[in-house]
Amino acid sequence: TRTSNMAAPIKKELVALINCSGSHKTLSERFRKVLDDILKLQKENDKTSCLHNFIDALVNENVSLVISRQLLMEFSNHLKNLPDSMAKEVSHYTLEKVQPRVISFEEQVSQIRQHMAEIYERELKWREAASMLVGIPLETGQKQYPVDYKLETYLKIARLYLEDDDPVQAEAFINRASLLQAESTDEHLQIHYKVCYARVLDYRRKFIEAAQRYNEISFKTVVDEEKRLTALKHALICTILASAGQQRSRMLATLFKDERCQQLPAYSILEKMYLDRIIKGDQLREFSELLAPHQKATTAGGSSILDRAVIEHNLLSASKLYNNISFEELGALLEVPPAMAEKVASQMITEGRMNGSIDQIDSIVHFETRDPLPTWDKNIQSLCFQVNDIISKITQAEPEWTANTLDSQMCL
Numbered sequence: 001t002r003t004s005n006m007a008a009p010i011k012k013e014l015v016a017l018i019n020c021s022g023s024h025k026t027l028s029e030r031f032r033k034v035l036d037d038i039l040k041l042q043k044e045n046d047k048t049s050c051l052h053n054f055i056d057a058l059v060n061e062n063v064s065l066v067i068s069r070q071l072l073m074e075f076s077n078h079l080k081n082l083p084d085s086m087a088k089e090v091s092h093y094t095l096e097k098v099q100p101r102v103i104s105f106e107e108q109v110s111q112i113r114q115h116m117a118e119i120y121e122r123e124l125k126w127r128e129a130a131s132m133l134v135g136i137p138l139e140t141g142q143k144q145y146p147v148d149y150k151l152e153t154y155l156k157i158a159r160l161y162l163e164d165d166d167p168v169q170a171e172a173f174i175n176r177a178s179l180l181q182a183e184s185t186d187e188h189l190q191i192h193y194k195v196c197y198a199r200v201l202d203y204r205r206k207f208i209e210a211a212q213r214y215n216e217i218s219f220k221t222v223v224d225e226e227k228r229l230t231a232l233k234h235a236l237i238c239t240i241l242a243s244a245g246q247q248r249s250r251m252l253a254t255l256f257k258d259e260r261c262q263q264l265p266a267y268s269i270l271e272k273m274y275l276d277r278i279i280k281g282d283q284l285r286e287f288s289e290l291l292a293p294h295q296k297a298t299t300a301g302g303s304s305i306l307d308r309a310v311i312e313h314n315l316l317s318a319s320k321l322y323n324n325i326s327f328e329e330l331g332a333l334l335e336v337p338p339a340m341a342e343k344v345a346s347q348m349i350t351e352g353r354m355n356g357s358i359d360q361i362d363s364i365v366h367f368e369t370r371d372p373l374p375t376w377d378k379n380i381q382s383l384c385f386q387v388n389d390i391i392s393k394i395t396q397a398e399p400e401w402t403a404n405t406l407d408s409q410m411c412l
Contacts, residue, residue, distance in 0.1 A: 007046040010037055014057040024066055031058070031071045039078060044086060051075075051090045059097050065104055072098075072108040079112065084119045091116050106143040110136045117156070126164035133157045151180045151189055158196050165294065167203035174200050187222050194220075195231075202238055203294050205305065208247045211238035215254065229260065236266050237290060240273065241305050244312035245353040257385070266290060275382055276317045279310050281335055311336060311344055312353075319354055319367040327363045338363075 013034055020027065031054075038050040054075070058068045075094075079087045091112050098105050113132045120129035134157060137143075138150045154177040161170035174197050181193045198213035214235035218228045236255055242248045255261050256274040264270075269287050272279050288296075288306055299308050314334050318325065330345070331338035345365050348354040355368035395402045 007041060007043075007050055010034055010041075010050050011053050014053050018057050018060045018062050024064060027064070028067050028070060031067065032074065035071070035075060035078070039081070044083075048086055048089060052093055055090075055094050055097050059101065069105060069108065072105060073111065076108055076111040076115065079115050084122065088116065088119055103142060106137065110143075110145075114153075117160075121160070126160045127166070130157050130160035130164065130169070133160070147180055147183045148186050148189060151177055151184050151186075151193070154180070155189070155192050155196050158200065162196075162199055162203060165203075167200055167294075170196075171200050171204060191217065191220060191223060198231075198234070202234070202292075205297075207238040207242035208251060211235045211242065211251050214238060215251075218260075229264075232258070232260055233264050233266070233290075236261060236264055236270055237295070240266065240269055240287070241291075241295060241309050243309065243353065244316045244348065245351075262389075273313055276320055278314050278317050278333065281307075281310075284310065311340075312348060315341075315345055315348060316354055319356060322367060324364050324366045327365070330365060 013030070017027065017030055017034070020030075035054060038047060038054060041047040041050060055072075057063065058072055058075075072094075079091060082090070094112060095109065098109060102109055113136050117129040117132040120126075120132060133153055136153060138145055138153060154173045158170040158173040158177065161167070161173065174193075177193055177196070181190060184190065194213055194217050198210050198217065201207075201210035201213060212235075214231045217223060218232040218235060220228065223231070232255075235251075239248060239251045239255060242251070252270065252274045255270055261267055261270060266287050269279065269283070272283075284306060291306065295305055298304055303311070311334050315330075318330065318333055325333070327338040327342045331341040334341050334344075336344075342358065342360075342363075342365070345354070345356070346358055349356050349358065357366045357368075358364075359366065391402075
């Protein structure tokens with residue numbers, strides 16, 4: 001065919017170029033002309049075959065390294081203009097052929113691997129994309145890469161492993177990024193690092209640490225408002241899923257006082273938890289729909305992460321309502337078997353997350369009495385917040401009436 005006839009002289013010219021002597025400029029121009037001719041071929045098989053021959057010629061030891069590096073970089077720039085399937089095939093061939101002399105072509109190989117990772121990401125092949133980037137010798141090669149390039153690549157690898165549900169590998173690369181992020185002045189990369197780190201903590205079920213990071217991101221003005229609200233929502237979800245204790249109580253208070261949380265769908269659960277109210281199972285349906293797949297996992301005890309968190313919360317709430325309670329009654333209150341209620345109470349007391357003791361002979365949990373003043377203060381504070389909320393809503397609905405009422409009170 002006409003196209004095949006066009007491919008034959010290209011291959012012949014490449015053979016000639018391998019054995020040709022001349023100035024670098026002349027040889028570079030001839031190689032560049034051949035590359036342009038290959039890219040103009042219409043038939044895919046011809047184009048792929050000729051690109052293979054082009055790579056073979058470039059990595060031939062008879063061709064000067066100066067020419068090979070320059071032309072291989074230009075070739076890698078053209079990859080984005082090829083169909084993904086062809087670019088993948090040719091890139092794999094190139095990486096294989098370059099491997100014996102990879103130290104001589106570090107920059108070119110890095111660029112090819114970055115493009116390959118983008119293709120795999122478009123195909124939702126997260127692990128393959130991550131593997132491509134892992135192959136770039138960021139620390140071990142001869143080339144000195146800029147800090148921002150290394151940081152961005154490590155963050156991209158961590159994100160890809162998270163998409164592939166592999167938080168262990170993601171954490172390994174986030175840790176590498178941690179060593180670099182202090183050296184970077186790029187604010188967007190810093191935000192990207194914080195988001196990625198929060199997601200890793202979230203996946204690793206370190207919910208309270210993840211909530212703190214998400215909450216921090218929600219105040220960054222460089223992030224647009226919608227993404228800030230999303231970060232706040234993640235902070236709220238992680239706080240609710242966290243193990244009951246002082247750290248979680250502080251985070252609940254922080255979020256409850258943040259007026260932006262009132263527009264989030266999980267606010268009703270946040271309010272109940274902050275006010276130490278018992279939460280029943282049927283009140284969790286709407287909230288459970290907000291959870292990501294990894295947050296719906298089952299714990300070692302057989303219950304879901306959410307169920308476990310709510311049982312612990314309800315147990316803490318019960319400790320503020322009762323001086324003591326039998327295992328049977330506690331199980332009924334927590335909506336779990338008495339043996340499980342005893343086990344959770346025992347664990348929380350042992351870990352110092354709840355004050356009390358267990359009488360196994362009489363099957364009773366004794367809660368230590370506390371100074372009532374802090375609880376009283378908290379209830380007064382909660383009442384003030386609710387009154388303030390009502391006044392805000394009245395002001396929105398009837399601003400004129402509110403202004404007149406306040407003015408009349410000032411006059412008195």
